[in-house]
Amino acid sequence: MARHLTLVPAAGLTQADVRAALDGDRPLAVLPAGPPAAGDAARAVLRADVPLEAGADLVVVTSGSTGTGRGVLLSADAVRASASATLERLGGPGSWLLALPVSAIAGLQVLCRSEVAGREAVVLDRGEDLAAAVSRMPAGDRRYTALVPTQLVRFLDAEPDALRGFDAVLVGGAATDPALLARARAEGVRVVTTYGMTETAGGCVYDGVPLDGVRVRVVDGGTAGPGGGGIELAGPVLASGYRLDPAATAAAFGGGWFRTRDAGELTDGRLTVLGRLDDVLISGGVNVAPAAVEAVLREHAGIADAVVVGRPDPEWGQRVVAAVVPSGDRAPDLAELRRWVGDRLGAAAAPRQLHVLAAVPTLHTGKPDRRAVAALIPEV
Known part of the structure; x- marks a missing residue:
């Protein structure tokens, strides 16, 4: 007998719903809260009108932080x-x-x-x-x-x-x-x-x-x-x-x-x-890990949070761009942050562009929304 998903809005989910799914009584997927587009995107992935694959009891939509979200069985x-x-x-x-x-x-x-x-x-x-x-x-x-x-x-x-x-x-x-x-x-x-x-x-x-x-x-x-x-x-x-x-x-x-x-x-x-294997930036022929640069930036007393992305650069191939949330009234300037990162990770990892954020945009999972951050950074 074909089984179909029950889609439950996040605000309406109860532990009884989870119990029914774990007992195999009612396969479940949770629709994210937030803008209607997020729910629509989840519905498009989940396809409640199509029978569920055998053996699945919960389907969770991934955040899609680096691409289109998927329904995990x-x-x-x-x-x-x-x-x-x-x-x-x-x-x-x-x-x-x-x-x-x-x-x-x-x-x-x-x-x-x-x-x-x-x-x-x-x-x-x-x-x-x-x-x-x-x-x-x-x-x-x-x-x-x-x-x-x-x-x-x-x-x-x-x-x-x-x-x-x-x-x-x-x-x-x-x-x-x-x-x-x-x-x-x-x-x-x-x-x-x-x-x-x-x-x-x-x-x-x-x-x-x-x-x-x-x-x-x-x-x-x-x-x-x-x-x-x-x-x-x-x-x-x-x-x-x-x-x-x-x-x-x-x-x-x-x-x-x-x-x-x-x-x-x-x-x-x-x-x-x-x-991330697919997050590495290559700047001046040197591999740069954004996560490592972010960690070093957060160690600076003037930085509360940071996200690092790459942008095409005619000289370096990719330039390291730092989007930072200051811990005080103003962020350190680019020259200071270049020295701070360069002294710890090498010159290739030092940001060549700086953008100041009031807060880091997040996905419904709470993870940083890197695509949203990248969209906020102006081209130079």
Whole structure:
């Protein structure tokens, strides 16, 4: 009998909906909140009018940060395996605070982990203080939450005491500045860095160490990258492919492994993610990793956040462009930031163009919207 997806708006999703999907009773996909165009784009990918592929119970639309979003086919078994391995790694079942969009895998997994743990997730309401939300969590239970780096910064600035009340604060969705992690840990916040994606049912490598059952390998490939090799992942958490896209499925999944678009290194079983294989910029014949430049820029006292993109340049091939959010009234000038980055990463990585932002645009997942940032930068 053919199964069809039920499309649920993010604002209307309940844990009961998630339970029905995990029990195999009603396949589910969540439509993102925000402008109508975002929902329309998700509907076009999900095609609720077309029968669902066998074995899929949840379909999650990727953010499309570097291209068109895809519908990732996840089985209930994969989602449960991820949730169970996470709870085991963190020290056992507990109560979860939902502070992320449920249309993204990181937010949806908070509801799934709550379901597996036999708890009802507590939702951080829009505009609510973190401390007020934490006060609604059961007393005496272990407490967990998941955040993106921008949220971690905001809560560290405003409510560090509330953050210290969690037994674990998972941080992922984007590269996390080592200085931010060091600050959080120095203030007594139990942060855990996560690496994973929708295709692995969420985070599957915590603080560089794979969850139980997850395998990681780094392979040399034909795509130039910022160092290391291509990261591939395997285990019971893997998706089965992409919604109505067999070509993309065949390109990304094979032999039980998922081929990410990230570069990394494995040292004594610990994974270090170096950046996107397809994000590398070539400036003056030298490979430049935007993630590395962004991390160095965020270390500057005058920079609160940064996104780095490349622009065609007649002399350098590509020039490094830094879009920055100042931490004070004004941003450092380009000459200062060139010295700052050049002294740490070399001259090729030093930005040749600077653009100041009030805030970094984000996707519905909370990740930086790099295409939106690029559109804000004027041609020179």
